[in-house]
Amino acid sequence: MNRTLSRETVLGHCSCHHGEILQGVFRDSDGRPCRGLTTLPVFGRGVRAEFTPDPGRGPEELSVYPRTKTKAAAAAALAGAECRRRDQRGSCGGRIRLTSTVPLGLGMGSSTSDVIATVRAVAAGAGMSLPWSTIAAIAVRAEGASDPLMLDEHALLFAQRQGRVLERFGNALPRVIVVGCVTGGGGTVDTLRLGPGGERDADVQVFQRLRGMLRRAVVESDVELLGRVSTESARHNQRVLPKEELGALEEIAGEVEAAGVQVAHSGNVAGLLFDPDAPELRARLRECVRALNRRGIPFSHLFRSYPVQKGRETWTSTSRTRSVARTWCGSPTGSFAFDSRR
Template identity: 60%
Template sequence: MTPAAPTAVPGAGGLPTGTGYAPCHHGEILQGVFLDDAGRRCAGLVTLPMAGPGSDAEFVRRPGTAPEVLTVVPAGRTKAARAAALAVTECARRAGQPPCGGELRLTGDIPVGLGMGSSTSDVIATVRAVADSYGLRLTPGTVARLAVRAELACDPLMLDGRPVLFAQREGRVLEVLGPALPPLVVVGCALGGGAPVDTLSLPVHEPGDSDVRACERLRTRLRRAIATGDVRLLGQVATASARRGQRALGHPEFDALTLIARRVGAAGVQIAHSGAVAGVLFDPAAPGLRHRVRSCLRALDAHGIPATRTFTTFTTTKGILHGPAHRGVDRPTGPDTPRRPARLPAL
């Protein structure tokens, strides 16, 4: 952690105030059980980044109040409340001050329960806002550690957008898979009518050696897909991972989704491991992209699968769907990548 110059600005009543932001994601490209550098099994995942929706947090610190006097607006964001308390303890210690209470306000437009990392986004935005109120900037590793303590598992939304295999229950990177994903066009949709998935009620599958070997093979193929920019191979990995996830999720539309992807010449599909959001993956350099995407949207509608948003991982959707794709100007998703504002429609 490198302390920044104090950036907290006075809020209402002259109280120190900090702000924070965190993005969301669009579910997973790969999820399973993998081996770390010590040969130990770890649950891990690779998320599909998506710019646009996110969580904003504002934290007003109230020095002199008891640290347990924390209010959260809107009420009911219990994970964010835990994150605020943990972050206050951490930041107060680093700043050499006694911990205190405060007020946390959260705003955002991430659909809840679809597996897009809404709770992790709230938690990370909260931690960043608390740190900002102390004039501190915490490292991604520290943010990840606090996020895991707040919600038991977290997504890698505190990182810089590079594709990583992330141990979500431990808050650590198992492998940086490359500098950026190959460029993708994603036709987003929601399975199960967009109903939230109760992950606690899902059947528990105890992974065996064959599961680990299968996941490690997919990890190797994904690493190669990223290194070579092979969208088709990445799509195959994502589809295989999604298919394995159906043992627990059992989405009735899965077969229809994969059939649609094949018929429209998509690279594959990806599905959130803890929700209903899914995506049909296209190579933006493939011929007839606009026709493929439109055919995909028509087919989804015909099968009663609501489409949500068509987006890319590297530039504006408009530039790809209404003009030729230029690989020479591809840019990986990152906090400074310009985007056309867009929102997921209500489901």
């Protein structure tokens, strides 16, 4: 198949996530234990990769900026090689510049976002689009484990160290509004140094039960059931990455009638989940932010877990209390204005 290589800058983009709804060890289709996770998507913000082809460079000469993005650089080389394997004329050298709005080391998929945006940009420069399975394989090779961000809006259980789907639950998770916050003082976490956790048969049984509950939550669009899954998964995560604030977050969830608590199982972001159709939602969101402030847990941002039409209502927070990450994700999917001081 003939392809025309771009001589102009092309773009690759990847959104981030806000930690996990569920993470643990599950049975794969052959009955073998396998680590897997389901992430909570954040739409609209993430990483933008600008690839400027340079015909004067050899096809293996791909430079990534900032230079500190070593995983993205490894992914660029792998993506270029894959494009050449598919079409010998399908790659040339060039420069890749990454622009990110994802905080590093907090469990929001920053490195995977870098990698996937880079791979998409390199492929676009070669005039092709790589399938998700190929992007996943490249991501795992480049960073040792990968979040399922190459699959965009799909609700699924993903084997992060193998780059494969364990189960597809449906098109999307139940819609939730999330009051995001920071645990652990906003410290960064080295994901690959965390212990595995949950390898015992009893643990696998627990995670398999939660997997079934999550499956039902997606099929029935049940926010309350989704919250039960995420809260129990957060509790099990305590043996791997303890969060001193988890008890307080569960107390707040009870006070404001949130569906549940959600945490990053490999980072320090967390959130309280709300049904967007719940009664008196605005008042409960305001009270949730006030409760976080009273307990000294920094509120970060308010967002939807699902995309909305461009130009619809926008969300802002008018709280006078500055958090450690006031503009992390801004309002990536649209929201409504509310005043957390009231």
